[in-house]
Amino acid sequence: MASQVNPPRGMRDFLPAEKAQRERVLSVIRSVYSTHGFDEIETPVMEESARLHSGLGGDNEKLSYGILKRGLTTDDLHAAKDALELADLGLRFDLTVPLARFYATNQAALPSVFRAIQIGSVWRAERPQKGRYRQFIQCDIDIIGEKGVLAEVELITATVATLSSLGIDGCTIRINDRRLLTSMLTVFGFPPSEHASVLITIDKLDKLGHDGVITELRDRAYPAGPIDALEAFFRRPQTMEFNPFGERAIRKALPEGADETAIAALVALAEALGDVSSLVFDPFLVRGMGYYTGTIFEVTHPSLGYSLAGGGRYDGMIGRFLGGDVPAVGFSVGFERIVDLVSLEGSATDDAVALLHDDDVPASVLVALKTGLIAQGSRVRLERKPRNLKPLFAQLAASGFQRVATVTADSTLESLEFRDLG
Amino acid sequence: MASQVNPPRGMRDFLPAEKAQRERVLSVIRSVYSTHGFDEIETPVMEESARLHSGLGGDNEKLSYGILKRGLTTDDLHAAKDALELADLGLRFDLTVPLARFYATNQAALPSVFRAIQIGSVWRAERPQKGRYRQFIQCDIDIIGEKGVLAEVELITATVATLSSLGIDGCTIRINDRRLLTSMLTVFGFPPSEHASVLITIDKLDKLGHDGVITELRDRAYPAGPIDALEAFFRRPQTMEFNPFGERAIRKALPEGADETAIAALVALAEALGDVSSLVFDPFLVRGMGYYTGTIFEVTHPSLGYSLAGGGRYDGMIGRFLGGDVPAVGFSVGFERIVDLVSLEGSATDDAVALLHDDDVPASVLVALKTGLIAQGSRVRLERKPRNLKPLFAQLAASGFQRVATVTADSTLESLEFRDLG
Numbered sequence: 108m109a110s111q112v113n114p115p116r117g118m119r120d121f122l123p124a125e126k127a128q129r130e131r132v133l134s135v136i137r138s139v140y141s142t143h144g145f146d147e148i149e150t151p152v153m154e155e156s157a158r159l160h161s162g163l164g165g166d167n168e169k170l171s172y173g174i175l176k177r178g179l180t181t182d183d184l185h186a187a188k189d190a191l192e193l194a195d196l197g198l199r200f201d202l203t204v205p206l207a208r209f210y211a212t213n214q215a216a217l218p219s220v221f222r223a224i225q226i227g228s229v230w231r232a233e234r235p236q237k238g239r240y241r242q243f244i245q246c247d248i249d250i251i252g253e254k255g256v257l258a259e260v261e262l263i264t265a266t267v268a269t270l271s272s273l274g275i276d277g278c279t280i281r282i283n284d285r286r287l288l289t290s291m292l293t294v295f296g297f298p299p300s301e302h303a304s305v306l307i308t309i310d311k312l313d314k315l316g317h318d319g320v321i322t323e324l325r326d327r328a329y330p331a332g333p334i335d336a337l338e339a340f341f342r343r344p345q346t347m348e349f350n351p352f353g354e355r356a357i358r359k360a361l362p363e364g365a366d367e368t369a370i371a372a373l374v375a376l377a378e379a380l381g382d383v384s385s386l387v388f389d390p391f392l393v394r395g396m397g398y399y400t401g402t403i404f405e406v407t408h409p410s411l412g413y414s415l416a417g418g419g420r421y422d423g424m425i426g427r428f429l430g431g432d433v434p435a436v437g438f439s440v441g442f443e444r445i446v447d448l449v450s451l452e453g454s455a456t457d458d459a460v461a462l463l464h465d466d467d468v469p470a471s472v473l474v475a476l477k478t479g480l481i482a483q484g485s486r487v488r489l490e491r492k493p494r495n496l497k498p499l500f501a502q503l504a505a506s507g508f509q510r511v512a513t514v515t516a517d518s519t520l521e522s523l524e525f526r527d528l529g
Numbered sequence: 530m531a532s533q534v535n536p537p538r539g540m541r542d543f544l545p546a547e548k549a550q551r552e553r554v555l556s557v558i559r560s561v562y563s564t565h566g567f568d569e570i571e572t573p574v575m576e577e578s579a580r581l582h583s584g585l586g587g588d589n590e591k592l593s594y595g596i597l598k599r600g601l602t603t604d605d606l607h608a609a610k611d612a613l614e615l616a617d618l619g620l621r622f623d624l625t626v627p628l629a630r631f632y633a634t635n636q637a638a639l640p641s642v643f644r645a646i647q648i649g650s651v652w653r654a655e656r657p658q659k660g661r662y663r664q665f666i667q668c669d670i671d672i673i674g675e676k677g678v679l680a681e682v683e684l685i686t687a688t689v690a691t692l693s694s695l696g697i698d699g700c701t702i703r704i705n706d707r708r709l710l711t712s713m714l715t716v717f718g719f720p721p722s723e724h725a726s727v728l729i730t731i732d733k734l735d736k737l738g739h740d741g742v743i744t745e746l747r748d749r750a751y752p753a754g755p756i757d758a759l760e761a762f763f764r765r766p767q768t769m770e771f772n773p774f775g776e777r778a779i780r781k782a783l784p785e786g787a788d789e790t791a792i793a794a795l796v797a798l799a800e801a802l803g804d805v806s807s808l809v810f811d812p813f814l815v816r817g818m819g820y821y822t823g824t825i826f827e828v829t830h831p832s833l834g835y836s837l838a839g840g841g842r843y844d845g846m847i848g849r850f851l852g853g854d855v856p857a858v859g860f861s862v863g864f865e866r867i868v869d870l871v872s873l874e875g876s877a878t879d880d881a882v883a884l885l886h887d888d889d890v891p892a893s894v895l896v897a898l899k900t901g902l903i904a905q906g907s908r909v910r911l912e913r914k915p916r917n918l919k920p921l922f923a924q925l926a927a928s929g930f931q932r933v934a935t936v937t938a939d940s941t942l943e944s945l946e947f948r949d950l951g
Contacts, residue, residue, distance in 0.1 A: 112633040112850045114573050115618055120631050122638055123568035130559075130569065137552075142903055144910035146545035146928060147552065151536050151664050152574070152650065173597035174620075177654050179612040190601040193615065196537055198596075209542050211534040216544060218924050220913060228574065232599050242573050253913075257892045261911065264896060268903070379892035428534045470679045470801035474686060481564055481690070488566035489683065491642060491675075502640050506568060 117233065117241035124505055129244075132273060132446050133226060136246050139272050140224045143265035145248050147224040150205040153196040158208055160191070163424055165396050167200040170231040174198070198230040202247045203398075203424070203437060210251055211428035220252040222261070240443065249437040251425055256372055259402050259420070260379045262438040266406065266416055269440065273449045278415065279385045281405045282352070282376070283392035284369035285419070287361060291390065294364040295340070296333035303397065305329070310393035317341040352377045352386040360390045372402065398424045402436070411448075416440045459486040459508040460525060466491065468516050479520045504528045539655065539663035546927055551666075554695060554868050555648060558668050561694050562646045565687035567670050569646040572627040575618040580630055582613070585846055587818050589622040592653040596620070620652040624669045625820075625846070625859060632673055633850035642674040644683070662865065671859040673847055678794055681824050681842070682801045684860040688828065688838055691862065695871045697830065700837065701807045704774075704798070704826045705814035706791035707841070709783065713812065716786040717762070718755035725819065727751070732815035739763040774799045774808040782812045794824060820846045824858070833870075838862045881908040882947060883925050886936040888913065894938060901942045926950045 114120050121129060137147065159171050173194030176183075187193055199205050202225040210217070225247045233239045248265060250258040263280060270278055288309075292302050308315075308323050315323065321338045325331075340362055354374045361370070373388065380386060394403040394417060403419035418438035426433035460480060464473055477487045488508060493499050503511065510525040536542050543551060559569065581593050595616030598605075609615055621627050624647040632639070647669045655661045670687060672680040685702060692700055710731075714724050730737075730745045737745065743760045747753075762784055776796045783792070795810065802808060816825040816839060823842035830837060840860035848855035882902060886895055899909045910930060915921050925933065932947040 112630060114630070114634065115575050115577060118573035118575065120573070120635060121571040122635060123570060126569045126571050129571075142908045143899075144908065147548045148545060149543040149548050149551075151540035151542070152652075153537050153540065153664075155537060172618075175595035175597050175612055175616050181610060184609045184612060184615070185607050187606045188603060190597055190606060190615070193606070193612070194597050196594075208534060208536070212536065213542060213544060218912075218921070219915070222910075242575070255888075255892065257895060257911070260892050260896050261899075264900065375892065379896055381893060381897075466677075470677065470682050470797065471803060473679060474682050474801055475803075477565075477683075478686065486564045486566065488644070489679070490640075493641065499640070 115241070117235040117239070119240060119242070127507075128449075129446055132442070132449055133244075133246075135272050136269050136440065136442075137224065137226065139269040140248055140265055143261065143268065145222040145224045145265065147226065148209065149225070149227065150199075150202075150209050152198055152228065152230075154199055154205055154208055156191065156194050156197045158428070159197040159200070159204060161204075161427070163204050163207065163398060163427065164200055165398070167231060170233060171200045172198040172230050172232060200231050201229055202227060202245050202439075203249075203421075206247070206249055206251075206437075207425045207427055210425050210433070214429065218252075220250065223247075223249045223251065225249070238443075244442045246440040246442045247437055249435060251433060251435045253436070254434045256376045256379060256402075258434070258436040259376055259404070262418065262436055263380060263404065266438050266440065270406065270415065270445070273445065275408065275415065275445065275448060277385075278406050278408050279387055281387050281389040281392050281407060282373065282402065283389050283404075284366070284373060284402050285399045286366040286369040286401060287373075287390060288393065290364065290366040290369070291362055292333075294362045295336040297329070301329065306393050309391055310395065312391050352388055357388050360388055369401070376402065394419055396421075404438070413444060414441065415445055457486060457507065458484060459488070459506075459510075461488045461490050461503050461508050461511045461528075462514045462523075463490050463492045463511060464514040468514055468518075472516060472518065473514065476514060476518060476520060476523070500528055537663070539657040539661070541662060541664070549929075550871075551868055554864070554871055555666075555668075557694050558691055558862065558864075559646065559648065561691040562670055562687055565683065565690065567644040567646045567687065569648065570631065571647070571649065572621075572624075572631050574620055574650065574652075576621055576627055576630055578613065578616050578619045580850070581619040581622070581626060583626075583849070585626050585629065585820060585849065586622055587820070589653060592655060593622045594620040594652050594654060622653050623651055624649060624667050624861075625671075625843075628669070628671055628673075628859075629847045629850055632847050632855070636851065640674075642672065645669075645671045645673065647671070660865075666864045668862040668864045669859055671857060673855060673857045675858070676856045678797045678801060678824075680856070680858040681798055681826070684840065684858055685802060685826065688860050688862065692828065692837065692867075695867065697837070697867065697870060699807075700828050700830050701809055702826055702828055703809050703811040703814050704795065704824065705811050706788070706795060706824050707821045708788040708791040708823060709795075709812060710815065712786065712788040712791070713784055714755075716784045717758035719751070723751065728815050731813055732817065734813050774810055779810050782810055791823070798824065816841055818843075826860070835866060836863065837867055879908060879929065880906060881910070881928075881930040881932075883910045883912050883930050883933045883950075884936045884945075885912050885914045885933060890936055890938050890940075894940065895936065898936060898940060898942060898945070922950055 153174060156173060160168050173191060174196040176193055176195045179193060206225060228242050229245050230242050233241055248262055250262060288306060289302060292305060297305050308320055312320055321334060324334050357370055357373055377386060392403060392405060398421045399419040400422045401420035405414045406416040407414050416438060420436045422432055422434045425435040462476060473489055477489060480487045490499060509528055511528055512523040512525045575596060578595060582590050595613060596618040598615055598617045601615060628647060650664050651667050652664050655663055670684055672684060710728060711724060714727060719727050730742055734742055743756060746756050779792055779795055814825060814827060820843045821841040822844045825841035827836045828838040838860060842858045844854055844856045847857040884898060895911055899911060902909045912921060931950055933950055934945040934947045
């Protein structure tokens, strides 16, 4: 019978051990970001439906959950032309649209350069599949109000430090700039109206390889000239020599005529970051979201086939609800991807003991012992003695309990005899 | 313009100082509950609509937010007889219905006596008014699988310890038992079919006083006999002598014929709790929710006009989705009510410094200094030097920064001169 009762499709329950692991990882992320000068904020999980569907969320808008308006009559239902008319609010599908709304609401109370931490759940009505959830946690840091590369530098430094505190070292940071992609496509001869669609194909380079990308573009019946130019560029022997990161490497990896402002920004970034981590210039890094306007970056690890974090500059978006441009850069850590990679132990000073008792031990005795042990600094669990101790001991050990003692009606704090668990 | 952009009605943004306070309070609550042997779990924010509307949530069911089904066609809208048909999921309005579902799903993996911590947001479409929010945090602890008063004792002890760790001492715990209320109404002659409705009026005793309750009951045209009996009982001189808590006080405060099992449970509870806190037997404590089956309790503070925490035994509910009775007791702390009462300081060892710089200081210099100070254990914020320092310094002090130094292009860690803020 119990097997028929499940959480909603694509959503998860977290049992004690998994929840404790998630909270430990979140606590490290919070703490390192805070050390790097970021301040945590929180917004409601819902935003107005019109704001969620204002074109800032890309494909994610289509995956957003609508909240049914209150007090709808049957007439309202019958008059509706589209289900969306019945939703005045929706659940956030990312933390960036809410941040833009938050900034518009609270700008007057925020510093002129605002470094935000946001940690919270987002919801997307994805087709359920392995590793894709309909409710998952995002951890974002954003710097709003800083035009220069200092913003990118602080975000990247803080993110590398966070991953390192979680024991994830040896990451590579792939960097590119949206303006370089655009200028490169222009050099090859793709008309601006086709750029967004061509980038969707180039974004699949990791999966399709050079030949696959060219084939897909030809299948789509783009004019041959620009595709030939891209193919020739792919075939240049030096294309893959992205590292070491610096002006020479950047220029070598780009065609003549690439955007000079973007090159200068990347060079400044490389100089400021020094040897903070393994930086790689990747002229074909795209990052899905259409709102990026400048630098884009992604953290990968040699042993993993997916990125651990990613972000970029999106100067047009934060000001959207304010009616003006506001410079902004963001970095998002893939919490659900890293939480299982990390092994963090509970605090070493955490003494956790279990007290086994039979039904005949009065509650007053149990409470007195528990209170006494807590006062001595222990975490205490009372357990009624089962017939078979083994499963209980395994469960206690999994919850981090280290010692166990049996309590009788005349036990005192001094008389308890503890044995080690497991 | 900014003033027109707001979070959804009845919901709140949390700016850095407020968010930090909330996280500090949550962290104390988590830690004390964990010390008392409870394990934190998490469920999705949504549950199936049918489960949320299964009668377990009382009036809150009517306030629940429905999630619009995906892929609805215009025909679906026009065929619907009721808006609820268009929602397959809903946002949780409390943490108790999700706990019952969680227990049914995961029982096989949980200990036979399961002590749960749940900390999370819930949503209710309340009419917006001061102090009532449509999204707010609940902090619940529940013990599932324990029939005896030990469960009540552990919940009350843990809650009192939590409030005390938050600096809230001197609370009073009012205790009653649903079975006593029922037996008392039977003694006075109210028919069982009227009990629920009479209890709604008695629940207003604090607000209406004895005379107000009697008047409201007479206005509702109940038979005079039972009302006269209740009125006579109210007038007994000893009714208000609830303290000290013990068998004599309990019997004195009840009419002849009150439920003996409940009296025995309260006496056992009083004995086990000893002098843990100021216990008061209140024979007219009702607690709103209809699902309570035994002990009920509420924490009040002499200086506050509202309760800080409340709970009770609800043996019928957890087993609802499993098809059997499962003993359960829960205690919920009114997080939104206490978060503003508490003054917790940031960690004392937290050295937080700001580095002021002009535009001409290279990003590489700033990052090197920041990284160096972080390595020495400081929290570091970079700030571009504004014309007017005063507002910036006030903001920094509010965010917990204690010292500030000005950086130039040739600054080194050794050459920085810090001055105290504020």
